[in-house]
Amino acid sequence: MKARKAGWIFVAPALLVLGLFFFLPVLAAFLMSLTDFDLYALRDAANLRFVGLRNYGHLLTEPLFWKALGNTVYFVVLGVPLSIGASLGAALLVNSKVARFRNLFRTVFFAPVVTTLVAVAVVWRYIFHTRYGFLNYALGIFDIAPIDWMGDPHWAMPAIIVLAVWKNFGYNMIILLAALQSIPDDLYEAARIDGASNWQLFRHITLPGLAPVLTLVSILTMTGYFQLFAEPYVMTEGGPLQSTLSVLYFMYEEGFKWWSLGRASAVAFLLFVLMFVVTLVQLRVTRREGQL
Amino acid sequence: MKRPAATLLVNTALVIGGIATAFPLVWMLSVSFMQSGAAGHFPPPLLPAEPTLENYRVLFAKHAAGRYMFNSALVALVVTCISLIFNTMAGYAFAKLRFSGRDRVFSLLLGALVIPGQVVMIPLFALMKELGLVSTYGGVIVPAMASVFGIFLVRQYALSLPDELLEAARIDGASEMRIFRSIVVPLLRPILVTLAILTFMASWNDFMWPLIVLTQQKLHTLPVALASLSREHVQDSELMMAGAVITVVPVLVLFLSMQRYYIAGILAGGVKG
Numbered sequence: 001m002k003a004r005k006a007g008w009i010f011v012a013p014a015l016l017v018l019g020l021f022f023f024l025p026v027l028a029a030f031l032m033s034l035t036d037f038d039l040y041a042l043r044d045a046a047n048l049r050f051v052g053l054r055n056y057g058h059l060l061t062e063p064l065f066w067k068a069l070g071n072t073v074y075f076v077v078l079g080v081p082l083s084i085g086a087s088l089g090a091a092l093l094v095n096s097k098v099a100r101f102r103n104l105f106r107t108v109f110f111a112p113v114v115t116t117l118v119a120v121a122v123v124w125r126y127i128f129h130t131r132y133g134f135l136n137y138a139l140g141i142f143d144i145a146p147i148d149w150m151g152d153p154h155w156a157m158p159a160i161i162v163l164a165v166w167k168n169f170g171y172n173m174i175i176l177l178a179a180l181q182s183i184p185d186d187l188y189e190a191a192r193i194d195g196a197s198n199w200q201l202f203r204h205i206t207l208p209g210l211a212p213v214l215t216l217v218s219i220l221t222m223t224g225y226f227q228l229f230a231e232p233y234v235m236t237e238g239g240p241l242q243s244t245l246s247v248l249y250f251m252y253e254e255g256f257k258w259w260s261l262g263r264a265s266a267v268a269f270l271l272f273v274l275m276f277v278v279t280l281v282q283l284r285v286t287r288r289e290g291q292l
Numbered sequence: 293m294k295r296p297a298a299t300l301l302v303n304t305a306l307v308i309g310g311i312a313t314a315f316p317l318v319w320m321l322s323v324s325f326m327q328s329g330a331a332g333h334f335p336p337p338l339l340p341a342e343p344t345l346e347n348y349r350v351l352f353a354k355h356a357a358g359r360y361m362f363n364s365a366l367v368a369l370v371v372t373c374i375s376l377i378f379n380t381m382a383g384y385a386f387a388k389l390r391f392s393g394r395d396r397v398f399s400l401l402l403g404a405l406v407i408p409g410q411v412v413m414i415p416l417f418a419l420m421k422e423l424g425l426v427s428t429y430g431g432v433i434v435p436a437m438a439s440v441f442g443i444f445l446v447r448q449y450a451l452s453l454p455d456e457l458l459e460a461a462r463i464d465g466a467s468e469m470r471i472f473r474s475i476v477v478p479l480l481r482p483i484l485v486t487l488a489i490l491t492f493m494a495s496w497n498d499f500m501w502p503l504i505v506l507t508q509q510k511l512h513t514l515p516v517a518l519a520s521l522s523r524e525h526v527q528d529s530e531l532m533m534a535g536a537v538i539t540v541v542p543v544l545v546l547f548l549s550m551q552r553y554y555i556a557g558i559l560a561g562g563v564k565g
Contacts, residue, residue: 006468007391014382014438018401021416021435026407028415042421093306098299101306107551108310111317114547114554116497118515119536122522123320126331126529134319134336166313171558178559227408230499234519248410248500256504261414268411276406 029265037262055266065267067242068250069274071157075246076225079161083221084214086165087172092206094173095180106177110170117167121234124163125150128235150236153243160231160244168224172217176210183209215286219279226275247271317540324348324533331529347534357538359510360517365542367429367502367513368495371436372488378438380484383446384476388453389468398447401440413504420505431505432513436495442487445560449483450476486557489550493543514539 033055040047059065090109094102112120127134128149136146149159187205196204228246232238238245238253247267255264319338323331324347326340351357385391386398416435417426425431453476461471477484499515506512512520518535525531547554 004389004391007385007389007394010385010389010468010472011382011397014378014443015397017378017435017438018404018440021419021437022404022412022440025412025415025419026404028418029411032415032418037418042418090309093302093309096298096302098295098302099306100303105306105310107548108314110555111544111547112313114493114497114543115317116499116515116518116536116539116543118499118519119539120316120320122518122532122536123316125522126323126532127316127319129529132332132334132336132529134315137335166316170313174555174558223406223408227410229410230515230519233503234522237523251410251414252500252504255414255417261418265414268414272408272411275408279406 030269032262033266033269035262037260037265039259042259042261051262055263056270058263059266059270064242064245065247065250068245068247071243071245072226072228072247074157075161075164075228076222078158079164079225080218080222082161083165083168083225084172084218086169087176087217088210088214090169090173091176091180095177106174109173112167113170115167117230118234120167121163121231124159124166125235128159151240153241156236156240156244160228160235163231163235164225164228168221172221175213175217179210179213180206211286215282219282222282223275223279226271226278317544320533320536320540323530324537326530328528328530331533332527347530348538350531351534351538355517355521355535356510357514357517357535360512360514361538363429363511364496364513364515367432368492370429370433371495372492374433374437375439375442375491376484376488379442379487380446380477380480381472382438383443384450384472384480386443387447387450388455388458388476401443404440405444410500413501416501417504426505427507427511429511432498432502435501439491442491445487445490445557446480446483448560449480453479482553482556483560485550486553486560489546489554490557493546493554496543 034050034052035041036049036051036055038047093099094106094109099105126132128136130136130146130148130151133149135149140146147155149155183205187209188201191201191205227248229248229252232244232246232249233252236244238249248271251264251267251271254260254267322339325343325345326337326347327342327344328346330337330341386394420426420431420434423434425434457475458471461475466474496513497515498513499519502513503516503519506516509517509520518532518539521535522532
């Protein structure tokens with residue numbers, strides 16, 4: 001009896017905070033997306049009008065929203081596999097029996113994860129500088145002509161992807177490393193005695209052993225990448241020619257530049273639905289593959 | 293593949309990857325000590341010809357970097373302290389105290405993990421406006437006073453606490469608060485250190501919400517200030533690198549000194565904060 005009351009008292013502060021500042025706004029987000037909430041409504045709720053699904057209709061016919069959505073999908077579709085690939089490569093290297101200074105390299109590969117995104121975006125903007133940046137200098141050594149990374153609509157998003165991969169691969173590397181170390185050594189020994197090649201070992205022991213973890217990290221990475229915002233905000237301001245405008249950036253501008261908070265809520269809600277659906281699809285696909 | 297060839301290949305790949313990964317951070321540090329304008333040369337200089345602290349001086353004297361650093365530290369410390377208390381109490385209760393509706397409430401919380409924080413930012417802004425917290429430290433601190441991830445992390449760890457110990461204390465007549473403070477918290481110490489580090493870093497690095505809610509420049513945290521400074525001083529590379537250094541170095545040092553706890557948190561959670 002005493003413990004029962006104590007339980008509620010112990011969880012009350014956290015539940016109060018989460019309820020008021022997370023669950024209530026989640027519900028409000030959907031309701032707000034059905035209104036014309038703007039600067040006037042922010043001052044006095046009496047100015048609020050219910051508009052039904054008009055915000056959604058407006059968005060779906062707005063070319064800039066589709067542009068932002070396309071850019072975000074491009075970032076996710078290219079960025080997630082590259083990130084996971086880099087994470088897997090780094091994890092395999094660090095886990096290799098012949099590797100030296102493994103702890104040092106693990107730390108170095110992980111360091112970008114803890115850095116401040118805004119700060120490293122500023123650093124990378126300089127590395128990508130057309131004339132004085134280090135990247136174009138390095139490419140010049142191989143006789144590759146300078147690329148206008150931040151000024152060319154074709155190259156701005158790839159540049160942001162490079163930053164994102166560099167910043168994030170260490171995180172999944174740590175998780176994959178733990179998974180690699182949990183694959184029993186006997187499996188490899190037995191297969192080697194049977195004459196399996198390194199590639200066969202990787203294909204038939206390592207990859208299946210990592211499969212569940214790979215699914216998990218790709219879903220987490222994907223949902224993270226759908227939330228692209230700070231990189232274009234700092235590096236390109238969404239340009240050039242809106243080529244790096246992301247869905248969240250679009251939401252930010254609708255909401256806090258034009259103060260169309262109702263419409264911005266609709267953007268947030270659509271993004272959430274999209275992420276949710278893609279996650280479900282990914283789970284289902286991997287489950288089906290697992291059955292084959 | 294033969295052993296020596298494999299050794300060479302793996303270690304070469306590690307060295308190249310390591311250099312490529314560390315390079316941006318090392319170069320950032322190096323350029324931050326260059327004279328103004330020195331970085332605008334081709335080929336790009338690797339080391340400062342005449343090292344100087346001038347960029348840092350300008351940053352603190354002309355651009356109020358000290359103020360932004362204070363704001364960042366204050367917000368991150370307060371968020372860490374309060375959320376640590378709330379999350380620990382809740383995480384422990386969800387693991388060890390029996391009360392009606394406990395498991396249903398907990399699975400509701402877990403379900404909330406799929407909702408990205410950005411969905412709530414717009415209504416949250418309206419709510420903050422209503423509460424008079426827009427453009428105050430409170431606007432950043434208050435919504436971060438508890439987190440599902442933190443509760444989850446503490447709960448997972450607290451599940452392994454021995455029930456007999458808590459029961460014995462109860463029989464001896466200790467109050468629930470007393471048990472929590474004198475028995476539970478000391479036993480949870482490792483996970484609390486982990487959670488404190490993760491929370492501090494997440495708060496220090498946070499960008500989008502502070503950008504939205506801290507509308508007054510004098511309240512800006514370092515990332516927000518650096519973003520607006522970098523938009524105004526696009527060509528001033530040396531100054532920007534110094535700004536990046538003072539933003540990144542505190543968290544990097546914290547990570548390097550507490551690496552074991554940090555990694556433990558990632559592996560225990562498996563979920564991004």
